[in-house]
Amino acid sequence: MSPGSFSGGICLSISDASANKPFERIIPSGVVTIPLRQDLGGICNAKVKKGDEVKVGQVIGESAGPEGASIHATVSGKVADVIKAYPHFSGGFVPAVLIESDGKDEWVGLEGSADPMAAIQQAGIIDFDIKPVPLAAKLNEAKSRRANALIVNAMDIEPVLSSRSRLLSERVQEVACGIDTIKSIIGAASVYVAVDKGASQAMSAVGSACGGAATVVGLNPKYPQAVDLLLVKSILGKEVPCTEAYCVADIGALVLSVETVAAVGRAMADKKPVVDRFITITGANGTGAKNVQVRIGTTIKEVLGHCGISVEGMGKVIAGGPMMGTAIANTETPVTKEVLGIFVQHEKEITGFDSAVCIKCGLCIEVCPVGLMPFLISGFSEKGVYAKAAANDIFTCFECGCCVYVCPVMIPMVHWIKFGKAQIMAQRSSE
Amino acid sequence: MKAPELVVSATPHIHSGNSVQKMMLNIIIALIPAIAAGVYFYGMGAVRVVAVSVLSAVAWQAILQKMMGRKVTINDLTAVVSGLVLAAILSPTLPWWMIVIATLIMILLGKEIYGGLGCNPFNGVLVAYVALRLSYPEAMIAWTPPAGDIMTELPPLQVLRDEGVGVIWEYFTLKDLLIGKVAGTAGEGCKIALLIGGLFLLLRRNFSWHIPVSFLAGIAILSGILWLADPEKYASPVFHLLVGGSFLAAFFLATDSTTSPVTPIAMVLYGLIAGMLTVVIRAWAQWEDGAYFAVLMISTLTPLLDMIKPRVYGRVKASASS
Numbered sequence: 001m002s003p004g005s006f007s008g009g010i011c012l013s014i015s016d017a018s019a020n021k022p023f024e025r026i027i028p029s030g031v032v033t034i035p036l037r038q039d040l041g042g043i044c045n046a047k048v049k050k051g052d053e054v055k056v057g058q059v060i061g062e063s064a065g066p067e068g069a070s071i072h073a074t075v076s077g078k079v080a081d082v083i084k085a086y087p088h089f090s091g092g093f094v095p096a097v098l099i100e101s102d103g104k105d106e107w108v109g110l111e112g113s114a115d116p117m118a119a120i121q122q123a124g125i126i127d128f129d130i131k132p133v134p135l136a137a138k139l140n141e142a143k144s145r146r147a148n149a150l151i152v153n154a155m156d157i158e159p160v161l162s163s164r165s166r167l168l169s170e171r172v173q174e175v176a177c178g179i180d181t182i183k184s185i186i187g188a189a190s191v192y193v194a195v196d197k198g199a200s201q202a203m204s205a206v207g208s209a210c211g212g213a214a215t216v217v218g219l220n221p222k223y224p225q226a227v228d229l230l231l232v233k234s235i236l237g238k239e240v241p242c243t244e245a246y247c248v249a250d251i252g253a254l255v256l257s258v259e260t261v262a263a264v265g266r267a268m269a270d271k272k273p274v275v276d277r278f279i280t281i282t283g284a285n286g287t288g289a290k291n292v293q294v295r296i297g298t299t300i301k302e303v304l305g306h307c308g309i310s311v312e313g314m315g316k317v318i319a320g321g322p323m324m325g326t327a328i329a330n331t332e333t334p335v336t337k338e339v340l341g342i343f344v345q346h347e348k349e350i351t352g353f354d355s356a357v358c359i360k361c362g363l364c365i366e367v368c369p370v371g372l373m374p375f376l377i378s379g380f381s382e383k384g385v386y387a388k389a390a391a392n393d394i395f396t397c398f399e400c401g402c403c404v405y406v407c408p409v410m411i412p413m414v415h416w417i418k419f420g421k422a423q424i425m426a427q428r429s430s431e
Numbered sequence: 432m433k434a435p436e437l438v439v440s441a442t443p444h445i446h447s448g449n450s451v452q453k454m455m456l457n458i459i460i461a462l463i464p465a466i467a468a469g470v471y472f473y474g475m476g477a478v479r480v481v482a483v484s485v486l487s488a489v490a491w492q493a494i495l496q497k498m499m500g501r502k503v504t505i506n507d508l509t510a511v512v513s514g515l516v517l518a519a520i521l522s523p524t525l526p527w528w529m530i531v532i533a534t535l536i537m538i539l540l541g542k543e544i545y546g547g548l549g550c551n552p553f554n555g556v557l558v559a560y561v562a563l564r565l566s567y568p569e570a571m572i573a574w575t576p577p578a579g580d581i582m583t584e585l586p587p588l589q590v591l592r593d594e595g596v597g598v599i600w601e602y603f604t605l606k607d608l609l610i611g612k613v614a615g616t617a618g619e620g621c622k623i624a625l626l627i628g629g630l631f632l633l634l635r636r637n638f639s640w641h642i643p644v645s646f647l648a649g650i651a652i653l654s655g656i657l658w659l660a661d662p663e664k665y666a667s668p669v670f671h672l673l674v675g676g677s678f679l680a681a682f683f684l685a686t687d688s689t690t691s692p693v694t695p696i697a698m699v700l701y702g703l704i705a706g707m708l709t710v711v712i713r714a715w716a717q718w719e720d721g722a723y724f725a726v727l728m729i730s731t732l733t734p735l736l737d738m739i740k741p742r743v744y745g746r747v748k749a750s751a752s753s
Contacts, residue, residue, distance in 0.1 A: 012445075229744065242745035316438045323443040330437065343444070350438055351446040357549035359451065362693035366639065370744035373693070393743045401443030408449045409549075415441035 006230050008369040009222040010402050012159045012323070017286030019162040023170060023278060023293040026306050029101060032075050032297030035086055036061040037094040038337035039126040041068040041134040046095060052079045056107045057273050060097050063121060067137035069337075070124040074275040074295040075101035089319055089328045090338075099297070109271040116181050116268065123267035124274045124337075128259040130157065130227070130324060130398075132338045135260060141247065142186045142254040150188040151235060152179060154195045154202065154258040155219060155226035158321030161280040161341040164226075164258050165195065166291050169202045174265035175258060176209040181268050182261065183213075186254060192235050193258075196221040223323065224400040228255040230369055242370075242396040277335055283309035284346040294335050300342060301331040314347035323401040356409035364403035364413065370396050374403035378413035381420025386427065389420045397421075451548070455508035457635045461628030462515050462683065468611050468621030469523070472577035476523030477617040481515065483527045488514030488534040495543050509548055513537055516683050517556045519618025520676060520723060521563075523575045529567055533559040554687045557727040564718075574614035581607075586614045587674040588719040596666050608673040619679040629682030638686040641698035646681040647672060649706020657714060671710060676722035680709070684723065690730040697736035705729040 037043040044061030048054060054073040061071035077100045086096035113119045117136060125135040152175065154168040168175060179191055191210070195202050197218040206216050217235050219225055225234065228248050233239055238251045248255050259278055266272045275295055281303060282289045288307035300317060304310070311317060311331060318325035319333070320340045335342075364374040372393055380389035394417060403413045469477040492510035496503045505511075517537055521530065540562075541555020542548065564571050576584040582602040583590055591599055607613055611620025619625075629643055650671050657665035671677065676684075685691060685705055692701050705725045712721025 010447075233744075239745040241747045242743075243747055246745065311437070314436050314438060316440075316444060318444055322445040325442065325444065327439040327444065328437065329439050345444065349445075351444065353441070356451075357547065359549040359688050360691075360693055361454070361688040362639070362698075363449070363636075365693050365741060368741075371741040372743060373740060375693075392740075393746060396743055396745065399442065404443050405445065406447050406449055408451050408454055410446060410450075412441050414443065418441070 005220060006225070006233060006369055007371070008367045008402065009224060010367050010405060012223050012405075016159055016162060017289035018160070018280045018282055018291055020166065021162070021289065021291050023163075023166065023291045024306070026292050026294040026298060026303060027105060028075060028295055028298040028302055029103065031080055031098050031100050032295065033086065033096050033098050033299070033332075033334040034060065034071060034074065034297040035088060035094045035096045035334065035336055036071055037088065038071060038296070039069055039132040039134050041065070041126075041137065043094055044068065044071050046082050046097060048073075048079045048082065048097060050079055050081055053077070054079060054099060056105060056275060057110070058108050059122075060099075063124075063134070066121065067134055067140060068121065069126045069134040069136065070122055070273070072124055072273045072275055073097075073099055074297050075099055076104050076106040077102040087330075089333050090326055110267065110273055116185055119267055120264060122273070123263065125260060125263045125267060126274075126337050128257045128263075128277075128337065128340065129153070130340070135256075135264070138254070138256070139182070139185055142249045145247070145249040145252070147186055147249045147252045147254045148189040149236060149253045150179070150183055150186065150191045151231060151253055151255045152191065152193045152214070152258055152261050153226060153228070153231060153255055154193055155221065155231075156280075157224070157226045157340060158323050158325075159221060159223055160282055160343060161321050163278050163280040163291050163341065165199055165202060167262060167278050168193075168195065168258050169199075169205055171262050171265075172205045172209040174262040174269070175206070176265070177269050178261035178263070178265035179210060179214060181264050182254075182256065188254070191215065192217050194219055194226070194231055194235060223402070224369060224398075227369075227398055227400065229398060231255055242393070244395045246396075274337065277337070277339060279335070279339060280341045281307045281309070282342070283307065283344045284349055296336055297334045299332050299334055300328070303335060303342060304331065304344065309344050311344060314350070316345040316350050318343040318345070323405070324399060352410065353404075353412040353415070354410040356411070358411060359409060361408060363406040363408070367402040367406050369400060369402065370398070372397055374413045374417070375411065377420065378411060378416040381416040381423070384423075386420055386424045390424055394420055394424070451507045451509065454637050455512045457632055457637050458512045458683070459508065459515060461631045461637075462519065462618065464624035464627055465519060465618045465621055465679070466515070468624045469519070469617040472579075472611060472620060473523040473575045473617065474578065476575050479527070480521050480523055480525060480530060480617050481518040483530045484518035484521065484534060485511055485514035487531045488517065488538060491535050491538040495538055496547075499543060501543075501547060504548070507548070510538065513542075513556055517559055519679060519683070520556070520560055520616045522571060522573055523617045524573045525570055529563060529570060533563050536562045549689050551689055552733075553727060553730050554684060554690045557684060557723055560723050561727060576614055577612045577620070579612060581612065584614055586719075587670070588713060591666055591670075591674075591713075592719045596662070596664060599666060599670060605669075605673070608670075613674075615675070619676050622673055622678050625678040625682055629678070632682065632686075638688070639695070639698070641695050642686050642691055642702045643681040645699040645702025646685050646706045647677065649703040650677055650709050651706075652703070653707040653710040657710070665714060671713065675713075675720035677709065680705075680722040680726050684726045685729075690733060692733050692736040692739070694737070694739055694741050697739040700739075701729060701732065701736055704732065
């Protein structure tokens with residue numbers, strides 16, 4: 001297989017109106033809501049109480065363990081409330097801190113630890129990717145498995161998003177500084193920066209900023225190329241052994257989103273913690289498509305208002321992209337570290353699912369990037385035959401959604417596969 | 432302001448717009464040239480067969496689904512396609528009531544009795560074809576001679592069966608075989624039209640190349656071996672490819688998604704075996720054209736062939752998956 005390709009995948013026919021739009025800054029005016037869990041690490045301990053004065057960058061939630069990521073105030077002002085159970089958009093409840101902005105935007109810097117690992121944890125950096133793992137945990141894992149290849153992922157997970165490619169071209173100095181830091185932490189021998197094949201501007205920018213320390217790899221922006229499993233295969237030519245859980249570090253690679261690397265650079269050079277997200281906002285048909293630098297805790301409603309996107313009547317607001325994002329129930333939901341973008345659909349664009357029978361056309365097999373038979377696994381899950389679903393590698397599926405996208409009878413295969421995985425895990429844990 | 436009503440659902444949130452209806456519409460478009468050629472050569476007889484077959488297939492579909500308490504799905508165009516493909520493999524002289532019986536068998540025994548679209552183990556069109564072939568053998572081989580100057584009123588495979596290899600290239604020119612100026616079923620004759628239709632379907636991704644190519648390759652390989660062994664007794668691969676149902680079966684019957692395998696290797700094996708079986712039937716069995724029988728029989732292998740799985744990314748052999 002030639003480098004930069006994988007079998008399957010799809011070319012999405014969807015607007016990329018946000019491409020090449022510079023980041024616009026959004027600083028919230030009213031109250032921000034900052035949940036105290038924004039990654040797959042644990043819940044952070046609240047360090048403030050109602051009535052406290054806080055400044056931007058002040059720690060309000062301290063990570064419970066050494067492998068977590070702290071959470072910081074993103075506006076200056078007064079703590080309006082500390083809620084015990086705030087609904088998290090992916091389900092469940094987490095504590096949250098509400099801060100009323102005083103509009104002054106006063107900052108406090110990081111303490112500035114000499115140890116880069118401690119600095120990363122204090123700066124609250126996570127890997128801004130599909131799996132929002134705290135960066136400290138990811139780095140420790142990579143170190144323990146002697147990962148020697150660092151891959152900076154500047155390809156957007158879904159074609160409709162463009163924030164990563166934009167971030168790389170706007171903030172290449174921060175990225176270069178982040179690469180240096182991470183490289184020395186894990187002792188990586190080689191560094192790759194994965195970009196869209198067409199992004200020649202970004203390629204030359206990285207080349208000059210990193211001074212040859214990093215190899216720029218231009219890949220075909222076929223969806224879902226930017227997922228770590230396929231990225232390591234395309235760049236290193238190796239496949240990650242997949243059992244129930246897989247770890248890219250097993251083949252000696254560490255894949256980090258460019259936003260993560262830039263955040264490391266910012267923490268090291270400017271002593272600034274993570275208070276902003278760099279994400280793409282796209283309305284229906286590409287209306288109001290923008291790249292924004294938005295403070296964590298800003299409500300999605302305010303962000304959409306900034307972009308001139310209105311959601312009236314029936315609609316769908318998706319945290320992430322249209323293929324893998326989570327549909328949210330309430331636009332009062334704040335932007336958090338897990339949100340990879342915001343995609344809005346109007347009523348007439350919402351696609352449904354059907355309960356029709358599979359006609360065995362084989363399209364799902366053709367597009368599956370990891371060589372599964374999606375209709376079969378989904379069927380086994382639907383019928384409750386979980387052992388067979390597991391035997392057909394249900395856990396290798398990373399739920400990219402290509403199968404459902406092409407399915408002529410619109411079977412909700414990703415739904416059944418997620419359901420099957422959950423059932424299998426529940427069975428395992430009860431045994 | 433009224434709060435928006437947000438829809439929450441599973442991923443993905445967009446769809447390609449592909450549907451059974453679109454795929455069926457592609458097949459209808461792809462069959463038009465072949466049917467048009469049939470109408471040109473056989474006249475109103477072909478028009479009648481197509482009209483009766485399509486209309487009765489749609490009617491049976493609606494009636495049977497109503498009777499069975501199922502959702503009536505004539506809008507997905509599958510009944511139209513089944514009727515059209517069936518008409519293409521029937522003689523233009525067939526009486527209307529036989530066609531109506533055939534479409535009943537096709538929809539009832541070929542599809543609905545198993546649970547409808549997607550559940551049938553055999554291609555309904557071929558079930559109906561074989562039922563007619565066994566029930567009304569004379570009517571099924573009563574042919575209309577094509578318009579224009581011709582040497583024989585019999586189809587090429589009948590001539591091969593009756594008079595041997597020696598005379599076939601005297602009776603038929605290559606051009607006649609390509610444009611379908613021979614006696615035969617309403618839609619199988621014009622190979623050029625079928626090829627255009629097949630390429631159109633390939634382009635619209637109704638099917639991948641594996642089945643049609645391997646099916647034709649299967650015919651060419653086995654007939655080629657026989658021909659090289661004894662050219663006095665067996666016809667050449669070119670003849671076998673350009674007569675009877677070879678092309679129609681390759682593009683419109685063997686590619687039926689429900690009854691064919693789903694992975695590339697399995698599809699190639701399926702096509703090769705079906706193609707070779709076609710030649711076996713033509714050479715040694717009772718029926719002069721084996722293509723339709725071969726595809727019907729080979730569907731029984733599909734569940735077995737479906738056990739050939741694609742290579743899974745990063746699969747760990749004998750892993751912890753107990």
